[in-house]
Amino acid sequence: MHTYKLPTKQHDLDFHKPIERWDEALPLGNGLTGCLVWGNGAPLCLSLDRGDLWDTRLVPEVRDAGFTYRQLAELVRAGDQQQITRRFSDFFSEYPNPTKLPAGRIEFHGGAAESMTSQLHLREAMAEVNWQADEVSYRIETFLHAENGFGYIRLSDSEAQNKLQFKLRAPAYSDSSHLSHDSLALLGYPDADYGRAEGLYWFIQRTSHELEYAIVAAERNTSDRTTEWVYVVASNHDGDDWLEIAKSKAAAAVISGFDAALASHLSWWERYWQKSEITIPDSEMEKQWYLTNYLFGSCSRKGAPPMPLQGVWTADEGKLPPWKGDYHHDLNTELSYWHYLKANHLEEGESFLDFLWDLRPAAREFAQSYYESEGINLPSVMTIDGKPLGGWPMYSLSPTNQIWLCHAFDQHWLYTGDRVFLETKAYVYLKETALCMLDLLVRGEDGMLQLPISSSPEIHDDSLASWLTPNSNYDVALLRYLFTRLTQMSEFLGMAEERNRWSAIAETLPELAIDGSGFMLSPDERLLESHRHFSHAMAIYPLQTVLYSGSAAEKKVIDDTIAHLEELGKGMWVGYSFAWMATLYTRQGNGEAARYHLQQFWQHLCSPNGFHLNGDFRRTGLTQFHYRPFTLEGNMAAADALQEMLLQTNGGIIRPFAAVPREWLEKGAEFRRFRGEMGILISAKAAKGRLEHVHLQAEQGGVFLLENRFDTGKLTVERNGVVVVMECSIGGVCPILLEAGEHCTVRGGSK
Template identity: 60%
Template sequence: MTGRTCKMPSEKHDLHFQEPVRRWDEALPLGNGLIGCLVWGDGLQLRLSLDRGDLWDKRVAPETLDSGFTYANMVKLARNGEQDELARRFDHFYSKCPYPTKLPAGRLELRGSAAAKQMESRLSVRHAEAEVNWLAEGRSYRMTTFLHAETKLGYIRLEGEHVHALELTLVPPDYAGIAAEREDKLSNFNISLTSLGYPCADLGSEGETRWFYQRTNHGLEYAVIVAASGKSDHVMEFVYTVAANLDGVSWFEDARLKVRAAAEAGYEEALPSHRAWWESFWSQSELTLPEFQFEKQWYLTNYLFASCSRKGAPPMPLQGVWTADEGNLPPWKGDYHNDLNTQLSYWHYMKANHLQEGESFIDFLWGLLPQARAFAARFYETSGINLPSVMTIDGNPLGGWPMYSLSPTNQIWLCQAFDHYWLYTGDREFLETRAYVYFKETAECLLGLLHPGEDGKLCLPVSSSPEIHDSSLQSWLTPNSNYDLSLIRYLFTRLEQMAELLEETVDRQRWTGVIDQLPDLAVNETGLMISPDESLTVSHRHHSHAMAIYPLRLLDYRRSDADKQIIDRTVYHLETLGKGFWVGYSFPWTASIYIQQGNGEAARYHLLQFWNYLCSPNGFHLNGDYKHTGLTQARYRPFTLEGNMAAADALQEMLLQTNGGVIRTFPAIPADWLKSAVEFRRFRGEMGVLVSAKITGGHLEYVELYAERGGSFLVENRFQADEVLLDIDGSVTALQCLNESEFPVELKKGETCRIIR
């Protein structure tokens, strides 16, 4: 693309606090995809709460192995209204049995003799380096720390005249229940770590290397290892890691040697390669916005994403690599929720052009194919694939409200991750060998469940819509709910289109036949209904009935008056019902729905509400109105990440839409942004095109396309002129094109086209 210096995050984008951070969910977050660290404390104790993405207690709840744990039994009990038996067989053990669960790693603590009288901390978003400066008992201290982007090592550097008076202590998770009650235990998820039945960790040391070694009562063993190096009277350095027997036979000895060698080499030796990785990451895309809070949140969210999602590491579960440090199991056991959370967490990365980081999710799902086949066979008693909607890192069910935790259509929402990857990269091999395969095997499972109803149309035996009516008997809706039907229609429509591209004629005819047997979406004066005989009547957190608008885009605001009317009525009805029972992620999802109308003002308003009232000072999505502003009735603060990523996706959709093969720049930005300058660079569009654009003073200044793959790209003319100039690598041509119509740009692989008036 046109040569220019990449815009990197600056100090303005940093997290900056001028008082002690007293809670783990307000801490400075560091991460390298596998290991995470939260920096917080008051100087008397400066804590580094550690996590590792693959630390799991994977013991299965016995109830999931029972012969009655089947879809057929769930359907029978739901139809018979046997609520108590449904709860016993499929739900109650989720909260009663502590495992399976994500596990915290432990802590490093720097202990001084007094709390800080002054403290200032900063997280460099550009360099992924945290800095804390504090004054205690007249002595000043400085700590800098980072988790290396490409190794499993963390680095700490301490400076101060009396730095050797600070004690670094290793603190294992409190599996034995011997620690004092935590003052910051506010999550409302109160299953203690002691319920897991683990022994106390073993403490050990050898020279300047120390560790705690945590055994469990199942196969996992892990250790936090730290080595010290005194660089001078006023400087101390430490290197640490979280190692596990998942790393190989000689994992413990290998980790100790690695930490010791890194400590001897020192902090400054490791820093350049760490920073180089982050510089490369930030060069992938950029934006400049007149409302700085939006720009800062976009950079911060991409920082969080890269910190907890990397190729070769597990994808982010609910809390990424920052499992709750409260002495309890993490909220919702830190699991993989496939009825919204995993999907929203991987909404934005394609357009942000961070392919490798997002491939973690694709690789994870592909690697679970054997488990997905086994679960489809055992639970659904079908061929094909299906994963539990609430699952462990190895794809086993945790239980929970069965209408959602064991809904077969949530698997279709997982399919969209493969669809997006194919569409945004244009990688035909991926389409043929992965996306189509994943879709087709999912379809085989669904076809084993669908049957003709009284009207001859295909329907599921039972239906639901996350999380309408919570876990009551009312939650079993008349098939098909719009949620289920939207996903089923999406599945077979995309299969038909993929089969046509791949020239799979027999398959295409099969998928067309299924589509012809599907009913229409349920619609009335309120817009999209919940199910054929029920409309949404109360405010609700999960906009599951509106899936056809976003993210599935089965309805298109520009395509027809009928679609436009349904979308308008659905939005108006959401406005009428209000936000009383929303949670954090509801706000960016609503923003995305408004964007489909081209309503940038409403999108902006809902994103601001999300960031201002439902996120921690460090940016973490806390789900509830923890400030008690009256925005919603949810007052809790369980940290999860999907809301952050959904908000970044909505912001990107305000600036660029490429769905349907048409590139539309600035389709939904607020009016006052138009008066200033708005620019994005290297956002990824469909079929492997990178798009840059700038609007200044209400006029589109340029659009630039770079083709990773050769092809024809349709661009909507938003230049307020009937002629545009196309500069393809120095060759300029004029093109007649009516304003707001579409024109094609033919590019070979590696070519750049700059479009101006």
């Protein structure tokens, strides 16, 4: 009988004073809708968001005939920084649109709290706020239903019913009293129209383009002690008569009631939590892993848009969201979807792949208009519909960032072993990307292929120095990865002619630039200062084309690269840098350094509610960035690093507890149902300084390679009640054949 470890109270968020900021709020979400619960009771705010609320109006500059890669390359060669900035970058900050939009608020106006507690119950995905003001006690419970799209609120207390006022509030689109460069009022929208009928409240927000949306809430007094509300964020994306349908459905949902909806909501989350689990002696790190998986399940769902920078929690402070809440492909979207495969949350992660796949027409159009090429390529800073926002062009318009998106398709194939997905999606997406690259690559004087212009996110910021001598290691690593993986995929699929084509191209790509500092930025430049983005080290992670277990030269370059990053220091790092660095340390098997950097990340660069705020906002001296713009990629990258400490499966070799502190092995550590390559689910336990067992469950049949990390060369493999003894040297690789659906348990020793 299966037993599952579900989140408990120790994993919950628990606050004992009012939450004063939206980016420290209790977060709720169901993939499409988000809610942030915060405030002191005067009011208590539920800040709402919906993932597809976007102002997608493009600015004139991106429609200009000169908005092309060829024109950019000419300006770079001419050294005309002024024109580069004017024609490709400035408009990102000059215009408020395109941008992600907030939905608005629900507010409860009672008394300002004299005492207040706020809890986010992870297992139930439900927020609870209790406060007392003017001798009146208030208790609000609320959740966003995991499946039906509605939010539910319950107020329990007869006296509070008479004191608490319910209000809807639209965003400050028309408030021009405090205009700044990032005010929502710059969008030029009209005032919202408010309405009320028997038991119903709503506002409808019209915009300066085709979008209209509304928040609709239904109210019901269920007894003399309890009032319930049901709300929904609706829009004209929902079809004809969308507003009247939302009102009707909300009215019906509030009659069905809070408790009835809660039961099905809890069932969804219980299934979600059963996908994977960990137990480690560091309780704070364990809590952060569960919290991050909660955030992921809340803001990424199949059938809904994938998470942009802030997921479903757009800023609620009268301003445009940080970086307009867009989709950044020079790191942010990719890191946001690093961890889900190993955590075994396939459906939720497929939101990103479905999104990219459905945007292939937009990617093909952009490849034609901007790159003047075949194939597909998306802007690296883009809207929900795949259009460019602008920004520093060396990164917002880098062609090889598209290859980093390919990596998401490749990883999904590797971790599922789904041949149909490989043949119909992963291979197709990589091939169509390669067609664009082939139109851009030119022969250098040495006969090797290179890009006309090259860069490395986000080295040298927005300056002429950012254009590195082709090819940067970032570009080389991605190009070599793309054509090598296409070679391997086509060989696996039995496409001999295509295999030969891709292999020939891979052989004409230059090697990565290396010196005594490890990986360089480009053939004639090494990293000379602390920097937030480890783009030069892509081959180490996430691409893993250079392996610590490979040759002595590979091991040395990884060691040298990490040592050089240590020498340069953390002064110019942001939050995700710590998470990425932790993962680099896991390549060395250095669990102590990985743990330390994750602790620094969670302690100093995350809000009390877990949100990654990028900067050292408490000014502890950890980095020179003291701002606090909320983005999610650091959270997911940190979870990935912790998982890489517990289990590594690169190259098809299963390595349990490959990079954990010795203390964890002594005190006991366990993970269950982590996903490895080719559709294998892996569980393992260590205690008293040694590996106790590894359990393998195969979704796809095959031979699975387990590195012997036991303390003996004699192993037992138990399957179907039969125990077989195998000889395998310590540190050697033990092949285990499993049929689809079969499982086994491997232990050290002959008993």
